[in-house]
Amino acid sequence: MSNHETSETKPEVITLFGATGDLAKRMVLPAFWELHTRGLLPSDWRLIGNGRGQVSDADFREQVKESLAEFGPGEVPTNQWGEFASRLSFAGGGFSVDDPGELPAALAEASAELGEEVQRIFYIALPPVAFEPTVKALGAHDLMQSARVIFEKPYGTSLQSFCALDELVHSVLEEEQIYRIDHFLGKEAVQNLHVLRFVNRMIGSIWSCAAIEQVQIDVPETLGVADRAAFYDATGAFRDMIATHLFQVAAEVAMEPPLSLGTEDLQRARDQVLARFRPLDPGEVVFGQFDGYRELPEVADDSTTDTFAAVRLWIDSDRWRGVPFLLRSGKRLHRSRQLLSLVLRAAQGPFPEARRSVLQLSMSGAGELSASLTMKKPGPELELVTVPIELDVTALGGPSDESLPPYASLLHDVIVGDRSLFTTGAGLEHAWSVAQPVLDDPPEPLPYAPQSWGPKAADELTDGVGWFTQA
Ligand SMILES: NC(=O)C1=CN([C@@H]2O[C@H](COP(=O)(O)OP(=O)(O)OC[C@H]3O[C@@H](n4cnc5c(N)ncnc54)[C@H](OP(=O)(O)O)[C@@H]3O)[C@@H](O)[C@H]2O)C=CC1
Numbered sequence: 001m002s003n004h005e006t007s008e009t010k011p012e013v014i015t016l017f018g019a020t021g022d023l024a025k026r027m028v029l030p031a032f033w034e035l036h037t038r039g040l041l042p043s044d045w046r047l048i049g050n051g052r053g054q055v056s057d058a059d060f061r062e063q064v065k066e067s068l069a070e071f072g073p074g075e076v077p078t079n080q081w082g083e084f085a086s087r088l089s090f091a092g093g094g095f096s097v098d099d100p101g102e103l104p105a106a107l108a109e110a111s112a113e114l115g116e117e118v119q120r121i122f123y124i125a126l127p128p129v130a131f132e133p134t135v136k137a138l139g140a141h142d143l144m145q146s147a148r149v150i151f152e153k154p155y156g157t158s159l160q161s162f163c164a165l166d167e168l169v170h171s172v173l174e175e176e177q178i179y180r181i182d183h184f185l186g187k188e189a190v191q192n193l194h195v196l197r198f199v200n201r202m203i204g205s206i207w208s209c210a211a212i213e214q215v216q217i218d219v220p221e222t223l224g225v226a227d228r229a230a231f232y233d234a235t236g237a238f239r240d241m242i243a244t245h246l247f248q249v250a251a252e253v254a255m256e257p258p259l260s261l262g263t264e265d266l267q268r269a270r271d272q273v274l275a276r277f278r279p280l281d282p283g284e285v286v287f288g289q290f291d292g293y294r295e296l297p298e299v300a301d302d303s304t305t306d307t308f309a310a311v312r313l314w315i316d317s318d319r320w321r322g323v324p325f326l327l328r329s330g331k332r333l334h335r336s337r338q339l340l341s342l343v344l345r346a347a348q349g350p351f352p353e354a355r356r357s358v359l360q361l362s363m364s365g366a367g368e369l370s371a372s373l374t375m376k377k378p379g380p381e382l383e384l385v386t387v388p389i390e391l392d393v394t395a396l397g398g399p400s401d402e403s404l405p406p407y408a409s410l411l412h413d414v415i416v417g418d419r420s421l422f423t424t425g426a427g428l429e430h431a432w433s434v435a436q437p438v439l440d441d442p443p444e445p446l447p448y449a450p451q452s453w454g455p456k457a458a459d460e461l462t463d464g465v466g467w468f469t470q471a
């Protein structure tokens with residue numbers, strides 16, 4: 001598993017395709033600043049922003065400063081800004097097979113400054129439709145040699161488009177050069193799953209169908225989609241969250257213990273369990289669309305895009321036979337949470353009033369852990385009471401202060417060449433195969449009121465247990 005030491009100090013030149021975009025501003029550029037201020041970038045580095053327009057270096061630096069003010073730490077003190085800013089530049093004019101724009105010259109200039117031994121990183125933070133032309137252009141202009149290439153998600157939008165993209169990517173890159181991002185794998189709390197489960201026997205020993213009745217991975221969001229309606233309308237909640245992030249989290253939860261925490265063993269363990277995911281049955285999927293969605297600019301009047309999706313997933317392994325994994329996410333819901341709930345079977349024994357216990361892990365921030373236990377209520381009667389036990393990891397101090405936001409953590413992994421928290425082609429092929437029946441035969445989205453918990457039909461997927469996020 002990645003740690004936060006920069007073990008490789010080779011100078012790096014990072015090209016950020018889509019540098020003027022939403023993701024760059026909100027996540028990627030603040031992540032660079034975070035790594036810079038923590039001393040986690042190599043001793044020498046350059047970041048070249050790329051886009052179709054012409055942006056001067058000075059204007060690009062100003063844009064970066066503004067994005068740090070809005071989405072990063074706030075106003076950057078002048079005495080810290082100059083050194084960082086001097087490493088930023090912009091190569092405009094786009095980048096295509098026919099016309100590479102200013103990028104090759106900018107890369108050559110950076111190499112001249114940093115020496116020929118530079119490590120090149122290309123970050124493709126572009127809309128999915130631009131992935132293939134950009135990869136073709138990187139191949140055509142011979143820039144891929146020993147480069148590392150980061151692909152944003154979604155990497156493919158169906159089984160067929162995934163296969164076509166991956167084939168193209170492999171025609172110019174070795175698998176070791178490819179870093180397919182799923183930023184949920186970079187979340188501190190998701191990584192903590194390995195530790196909780198493989199270090200604490202108390203937790204590891206309940207990790208199977210013998211004790212667990214149901215697993216819920218629930219990411220409701222109050223957030224809307226107005227800022228990225230065009231992208232969202234072509235994507236929907238199922239692709240945006242379920243078939244991508246939540247499948248990967250489900251794989252982290254359900255994997256068999258890897259032989260080691262090395263890249264190959266971890267990726268293999270994740271891929272092996274993804275191969276056991278049963279293709280989804282559209283009859284066990286609920287789609288929703290919030291009222292008012294179709295009135296948003298850039299959304300078609302008759303759009304059938306899902307802004308909510310809930311699925312019941314089955315994993316055909318001995319460990320998880322018969323245990324439903326319930327995955328849910330949606331926009332403009334009642335509350336934002338990122339919660340993993342392991343619902344334990346009610347104990348059999350002398351107490352007729354058996355109750356379920358739940359072990360919950362928040363996937364956001366450093367992650368809080370909570371559990372519920374049933375105890376005897378103090379008093380003369382034998383009365384049972386279920387009490388929550390909560391562990392706020394941020395209250396531990398020290399290590400939690402060192403946690404990196406997921407984009408910074410994954411970017412750092414790319415810099416040091418650690419691929420363990422990135423998805424593989426084989427794993428994504430399984431994931432898209434599991435999703436494909438729903439893409440072929442999507443359920444009609446049911447309307448729901450903004451600020452609600454989505455369509456009631458999604459509650460039925462829980463077989464009367466209910467969504468713990470709503471409790
Ligand atoms: N935004 C988010 O919150 C998240 C986004 N992602 C993923 O990150 C990627 C980028 O997302 P986001 O930044 O929101 O996207 P944007 O729509 O903001 O696009 C990013 C930039 O790409 C350039 N661009 C747009 N269309 C094209 C095109 N057809 N060909 C070449 N360049 C183009 C534009 O720059 P210019 O005009 O300067 O050329 C634009 O500023 C996507 O794959 C998305 O799925 C993943 C997680 C979250």
Ligand SMILES: O=C1O[C@H](COP(=O)(O)O)[C@@H](O)[C@H](O)[C@H]1O
Nearest residue numbers: 153183221223240241245338364
């Ligand atoms: O990739 C995406 O993730 C975000 C949720 O991510 P988080 O960083 O808030 O955990 C989601 O809102 C967005 O729609 C999706 O594209």
